[in-house]
Amino acid sequence: MEFEGGIEAATKRNDSPVIHYLDTVGGGFFENIPDLVEVMVRDAPSIVRWLESLGCIFVKEADGTLRTEFGEGTSRKRVHHARGCLGLEIIRNLYDELCNRGIPILEYLPAIELIMDDTAQVAGAILINLESKKEAIRVRAKTVVLATGGDGQLHYQGFPCADHYGATADGLAMAYRAGLNHCY
Ligand SMILES: Cc1cc2nc3c(=O)[nH]c(=O)nc-3n(C[C@H](O)[C@H](O)[C@H](O)COP(=O)(O)OP(=O)(O)OC[C@H]3O[C@@H](n4cnc5c(N)ncnc54)[C@H](O)[C@@H]3O)c2cc1C
Numbered sequence: 209m210e211f212e213g214g215i216e217a218a219t220k221r222n223d224s225p226v227i228h229y230l231d232t233v234g235g236g237f238f239e240n241i242p243d244l245v246e247v248m249v250r251d252a253p254s255i256v257r258w259l260e261s262l263g264c265i266f267v268k269e270a271d272g273t274l275r276t277e278f279g280e281g282t283s284r285k286r287v288h289h290a291r292g293c294l295g296l297e298i299i300r301n302l303y304d305e306l307c308n309r310g311i312p313i314l315e316y317l318p319a320i321e322l323i324m325d326d327t328a329q330v331a332g333a334i335l336i337n338l339e340s341k342k343e344a345i346r347v348r349a350k351t352v353v354l355a356t357g358g359d360g361q362l363h364y365q366g367f368p369c370a371d372h373y374g375a376t377a378d379g380l381a382m383a384y385r386a387g388l389n390h391c392y
Contacts, residue, residue: 216287218252218286225252230283266290317345318336318338319382321334332349333347358377
């Protein structure tokens with residue numbers, strides 16, 4: 209196979225977000241949350257264009273259009289790729305974009321607990337300094353977005369998973385401890 213992995217988006221004339229939706233729901237054995245699939249397939253083409261505008265180097269056809277390939281369960285060639293390096297491309301460009309916009313990035317400081325205010329709203333988080341292993345930092349925030357990944361290493365029902373060893377759903381556990389048990 210010429211490439212490995214990539215990002216699906218209905219960017220070609222013979223494709224559409226509706227066909228992408230049907231492929232995704234069928235491929236998920238109808239277990240997907242329909243509203244989330246709808247947002248994903250609708251936004252995917254503009255996300256690909258946005259990533260390209262940031263500088264992500266997608267593989268192109270000779271005429272300059274984006275090359276697409278079949279993926280698992282896709283009825284159309286819909287996978288945009290960077291010869292197996294698309295994840296790296298996305299992270300590299302998003303990191304640069306955060307720097308360009310002056311958004312501070314705190315590394316080696318994982319969140320260990322959410323801070324709640326008197327009205328039971330999330331008001332920030334406690335971070336721990338992984339280098340000193342002692343220092344805890346309190347960060348106050350108007351809005352908190354948890355993007356701490358999934359639960360691959362929990363291996364529900366013996367499900368095999370190649371996720372990295374950090375994918376242990378500790379963000380979900382933090383949210384659960386804070387009483388936020390009905391978020392997506
Ligand atoms: C080998 C492999 C190949 C894949 N190939 C593809 C592919 O080709 N196409 C595709 O669409 N998907 C692919 N996937 C799946 C895809 O990588 C994941 O679905 C996706 O990365 C999940 O994104 P996420 O933002 O939810 O979580 P993640 O990418 O896991 O990001 C979560 C981040 O949160 C950080 N974090 C965790 N806990 C804390 C904490 N307490 N405090 C602060 N930070 C924390 C983690 O360090 C991590 O950086 C692949 C996965 C694997 C393992």
